[in-house]
Amino acid sequence: MEKGHISIDKQPETAILVGVITSNQTEEMTKEYIDELEFLAETSGAVTKHKFLQRVDKPHPKTYIRKGKMEEIRKYVQNNEIDVAIFDDELSPSQLRNIEAALEIKILDRNNLILDIFASRARTAHSKTQVELAQYQYLLPRLTNMWTHLDRMKGGIGMRGPGESQIETDRRIVTQKITLLKKKLIEIDKQQSVQRGNRGQLVRVALVGYTNVGKSTIMNLISKSEVFAENKLFATLDTTVRKVVIENLPFLMSDTVGFIRKLPHQLVESFKSTLDEVREADILVHVLDISHPNFEDHYKVVNETLAEIDKTEKTTIVVFNKLDAYNPSQAELSYHPEGKKYALAALKDTWMAKLSQHQCLFISAQEKENIDEFKKVLYDEVKAIFEVRYPYHNFLY
Numbered sequence: 001m002e003k004g005h006i007s008i009d010k011q012p013e014t015a016i017l018v019g020v021i022t023s024n025q026t027e028e029m030t031k032e033y034i035d036e037l038e039f040l041a042e043t044s045g046a047v048t049k050h051k052f053l054q055r056v057d058k059p060h061p062k063t064y065i066r067k068g069k070m071e072e073i074r075k076y077v078q079n080n081e082i083d084v085a086i087f088d089d090e091l092s093p094s095q096l097r098n099i100e101a102a103l104e105i106k107i108l109d110r111n112n113l114i115l116d117i118f119a120s121r122a123r124t125a126h127s128k129t130q131v132e133l134a135q136y137q138y139l140l141p142r143l144t145n146m147w148t149h150l151d152r153m154k155g156g157i158g159m160r161g162p163g164e165s166q167i168e169t170d171r172r173i174v175t176q177k178i179t180l181l182k183k184k185l186i187e188i189d190k191q192q193s194v195q196r197g198n199r200g201q202l203v204r205v206a207l208v209g210y211t212n213v214g215k216s217t218i219m220n221l222i223s224k225s226e227v228f229a230e231n232k233l234f235a236t237l238d239t240t241v242r243k244v245v246i247e248n249l250p251f252l253m254s255d256t257v258g259f260i261r262k263l264p265h266q267l268v269e270s271f272k273s274t275l276d277e278v279r280e281a282d283i284l285v286h287v288l289d290i291s292h293p294n295f296e297d298h299y300k301v302v303n304e305t306l307a308e309i310d311k312t313e314k315t316t317i318v319v320f321n322k323l324d325a326y327n328p329s330q331a332e333l334s335y336h337p338e339g340k341k342y343a344l345a346a347l348k349d350t351w352m353a354k355l356s357q358h359q360c361l362f363i364s365a366q367e368k369e370n371i372d373e374f375k376k377v378l379y380d381e382v383k384a385i386f387e388v389r390y391p392y393h394n395f396l397y
């Protein structure tokens with residue numbers, strides 16, 4: 001089926017990753033981010049050869065990292081065959097230019113990588129247009145970088161050389177392209193909101209959560225459909241909606257794009273309409289991967305992104321998935337030397353207390369653990385909304 005798109009027959013590209021430890025991003029956090037960046041690189045088809053971290057007060061405004069580290073990286077890049085250097089944060093146009101000049105290889109940042117993966121995953125006209133728009137918006141301020149070699153050749157000839165006018169032409173083309181794509185999106189949105197309107201008055205449930213937590217797997221399980229699920233980031237880009245019936249009670253369930261830390265804001269913008277599904281949902285099922293060491297962090301990121309999309313309070317069911325793969329950390333085990341079972345019980349108690357206003361469930365979609373319980377909770381919540389909305393339709397169940 002799907003393959004990493006950068007190279008299917010060719011050798012995979014080799015990459016080094018670069019991140020910084022700052023006053024508001026601890027070493028532990030940076031390491032986690034870099035691991036996630038490695039997963040993004042892998043999803044995109046690149047093999048990570050080395051990770052470079054530097055402790056700085058804040059990223060260097062001109063070069064992101066400091067001179068000494070840049071020199072160390074330059075040597076490494078020269079002595080090992082490295083195709084691309086990937087930086088964990090968004091690089092400004094000038095940072096990008098300076099780093100390119102220093103390392104003389106392809107430079108990407110986290111945003112490039114996410115946009116690239118989105119581009120390779122987009123299937124429908126809708127998501128393709130959304131990603132293309134986000135890519136052009138990201139490219140626009142960075143256009144000059146492609147012409148640095150011309151700048152160099154120009155030497156002291158003055159500002160209005162051929163390179164400069166080329167940039168202006170490119171800017172105009174890209175700006176026109178952006179306008180066009182925006183128009184196209186408005187058209188598609190119109191059609192889709194009509195389609196959504198046609199879906200009748202069924203209660204809507206949306207699966208939301210960090211990327212790779214198991215949303216599509218749950219969708220497949222509940223709706224017995226075949227949505228593409230795999231162990232890669234952003235397996236799902238296009239929202240899928242299925243009609244589900246639990247004990248005669250029909251409702252709609254949608255599987256949506258996963259969220260991630262530091263999601264390029266251009267993407268959030270252009271995916272707003274995809275997320276209409278979330279906005280128009282009656283119930284959110286927030287899925288978490290309990291086997292991931294940073295699932296608490298993921299929970300926060302998803303809630304923040306959700307708050308950006310939709311301000312209304314919704315019935316939310318929090319589903320802790322991958323129960324089968326849960327392994328307590330050393331720290332947790334030191335509190336619960338009796339073992340995993342106790343650590344898990346404590347974890348459950350903590351979260352159920354913390355999320356007392358929500359329904360909480362612990363399941364394994366893969367091993368089909370506690371799925372009946374999940375269906376029961378879904379049924380109850382859907383029924384509650386249904387009864388308020390259609391007090392006379394109780395013949396349905």
Ligand SMILES: Nc1nc2c(ncn2[C@@H]2O[C@H](COP(=O)(O)OP(=O)(O)OP(=O)(O)O)[C@@H](O)[C@H]2O)c(=O)[nH]1
Nearest residue numbers: 212213214215216217230231234235236258365366
């Ligand atoms: N161990 C374990 N793995 C699971 C479970 N549920 C899903 N997975 C695996 O987790 C990976 C991601 O699953 P998906 O369903 O594609 O996740 P998603 O949330 O839809 O991901 P995106 O579409 O990328 O946002 C796949 O390899 C699944 O097989 C589970 O209960 N236990």
Ligand SMILES: [Mg+2]
Nearest residue numbers: 215216235236
């Ligand atoms: Mg998915």
